[in-house]
Amino acid sequence: MAFAASELGRKLLALQASGSASNRVIAEHLLRNPVRGSALSIEDLAAATGVSTATLSRFARLLGFSGFPDLRAALADTLQAVLRPVEKLRGSFNREDGRSPLREGLEDTLANLRGTAEAIEPEGLSRIVARLTSARCVYVMGFGLSAHLAGLLTLGLQPFCRQLVNVVEFGGTENAAGRLMALGPEDVLIAISFPRYATDVVHLTRYAADRKAAIVALTDSAASPLAPLADEVLIARCTHPVLSSSNVAALLVIEALVTALMVSNADNVAKAAQLTDAISSYLVSQTSRGR
Template sequence: MAFAQSELGQTLMRVLAEASSPGKRTVADYLLRNQMRVTAQGIEELAQSCHVSTATISRFARDIGFRNYAAMRAAVADTLQEMLQPVEKLRSTIEQRGRATSPAVESLEYAVANISATIGSLSQSDLDAVVRKLSRARAIYVMGFGLSSHLAGALVQHLQPFCSQVVEVVGIGGTEVAAGNLVGIGSKDVLVALSFPRYTLDCVRLASYARDRHAAVVALTDSPASPLAEVADHLLCVQSQHPVLPSSSSAALALIEALAVALMVSNRANVEKAARLTDVISTYLYGKK
């Protein structure tokens, strides 16, 4: 995520979004996803990984302002070195403690690091724009498959008391039910799509369908290189690195809570709804009579 926000990363993002050549888009996508691998690859290896010719790689490097492939690879390495300093510091600290750190503690430390990195990368204006979209939507559709399904459920639970209609797209029915739930989506609605590694193809396809129906698409994902980024009107990137799991959900859950809080306090009516909700459920709480 940090690499994609660098000067070189932004150049690659523009190529990914605007290039007419499929080969150029393939190379840009590969560089955005595999920076560490690229620093150790020769031009032939990169060409093989991208399923293009070495001539395509050379032209790509020149087109984005480098003398040759070697100069582009050096720039990737330099940018990566700057981006990885906080991560390397954490890794070094963990390695120095050696066996004194349990896998559970290491996982918790990654959660803290992911939340901190997410705070540093998100802009207030992006968050405010998403909250405005949610507060004005006729209906909000929330979609997450696989490891993202529990995050979608958490967002639905937070939004329901304050929004006129909230639809959990996937639920327990899988893709067929999800497609059916999205049939009525339109230009006055918002789809919040959540997808983290491993990405699901169905999520991207259904998000594209919602965009084609002129709904606003908000993507909660891990990187501007995520396949969801291409179909999103609003992109909220969440750091999700983990030493063992495919991805960590801790920062995503923190962002969901942040969006819920921002929506709750966005107007007086929502504050009053929160107070009424507390009154309604208070009789069911332990220790209340």
């Protein structure tokens, strides 16, 4: 279930696996019934799990909350984020205004593109380009759908950076963390995340910030969990009536950043020519098409 993969869900899984007997019972109940758990009072949950209210309060504090009300609120917030795409889809079948979800999605996508393009600051792109140009190594990181965005950005930047690493290319979180082991103050991490935000990208970005690497975040707003960790933030609007988020504007920002890097130095013409020479034998030419 998606809830179990959330940050709170994983904490509950850890307690279910290695906690005390009463903590295992509570954790299992909340993992099986997160929606119900977010609505029950402490007395009702105590009755449902067969533990005391004092035990529930200690359980909440063990998870890092000040008390049971904060735990219940965190359950509700987590569920809201996890279930938002489901609610969007359900709502698209129950519309009373007669608007087509497909048409609305197209309109939102166009609005995302316009709003994102208008908000791009050339000065901000120039600062990021300067960081990328001088970096010992540029790391690009995205999980889930953002992994595909990271792959596209990696392909665009690769010919023009001293060294480039796609952090989440294969192997999951453990291997991604391993690829960041050598990261330091001379490096840049470009972290990508959109709703629903991946906890792994936040944790590893914080790790990179602690190691004094420069952080560039590509995300949807200043309220993103990546924003406070970043030295530079690139905003791509992602509103969509059905999908959890739209990736189209993120592609616009990626292309803008790659373009800004390419035109920042005349030496990049030679690099582009070298790339063309390297791949020319794999390209379909007009001559070969005529055969």
